[in-house]
Amino acid sequence: MRIDFDPSAMSTHAFYRLLTAVVVPRPIAWVSTISKEHPDRPNLAPHSFFTVSCVEPPIVQFTSVTRKDSLRNVEKTGEFVVNLAPEKLFREINDTGTDFPTEVSEFEAVGLQQEPSLRVKPPRVAASPAALECVLHSMLTLGDSTVVFGRVVHAVASKEVLAEDGLPDIGLMRPLTRLGRNEWGTLGKVLDKPRIRWSDWQKGERS
Template sequence: MRTVLLPKDDNPAYFYGVLTASVVPRPIAWVSSRSAAGTPNLAPYSFFTVVSGMPPVVLFSSNGEKDSLRNIRETKQFVINLAAEPLFEKINATSAPFDAEVSEFEAVGLTDEPSERVDVPRVSQSPLAIECSLREIIPVEGSFLVLGDVLCVSADPDVLAEDGLPSFPDLAPLTRLGRTEWSFPGEVRAIDRPAAP
């Protein structure tokens, strides 16, 4: 017999824990943004996915009003930097609750560099960056879905395969699990989709 886990009005953190330990692994959007005053911001978000391929649209979710959300509302731009395995500790460090006037790039020892299509810096050490303009922010109670139109993807040539597409083993992306757990790249297997019967 299964154990049934239910939301608890008096303990919403419990069911948040249930969901984040159940929907695994989750890719990480390492979001860089810039305030209207010009301060860069960098923070990881593990509720992240592709919404559409044509037009290219991505989405991440902010639980609460955070600096990234305020900055994106102000400037209408952001960058999703790939959260790669060698940057594990620095990615985690950028999740600390820094003041809005503090640049996480400087605080944790990362290098920012100009992006190609937006006036928001990307992480120089990250092998791939998805540059976005804001499409829409959708409130869901105390959370916010941030949809971005993808303007371009810039990639280190070393992470591109012969077909010009990003290579999973070379990207070495991190993912989030439940609790304080993270997952590292593992075995990759390929299988063709079946033809129509």
């Protein structure tokens, strides 16, 4: 038996809770930005509406639900960094979701060390195993939310998380994901299976 849910008959918050319990797991963009008013107090916040948008040019996107500091800072400076959110920094990642006043730096408040970025002004999280430095490509406002598209101008990864092929190894990065309610996901079993080409499919060459 299925239960029907009508978004027009539910409150925004109630349907949001349902939606985020269905669309799981969601990768986390741990976004660092700086404000023009307080450039010495960088902002850091987790955003769980995050994905890759384009390959050429390389563009990633995150969504700011309502107008948060990350969005305001990107609007004014045109730059941000997406830091990987690893399991080992679970407490700090959750803590940076606190609604600190604008003038408070989350880096300082939760005890995270910064490191300078190469191509943009916002700093990276020194303990994060990978980061994407971005310049603003465009923004799209949808209702109470704004989708921020950033062109990746530089990427960095710690040598310790790179596999033999030179790519980051998910088992070494151990990324966190967001689920429904107050739930978070950690890395479980990883399935490795290549896609099947049509020519092989026709030959019945499927494993």
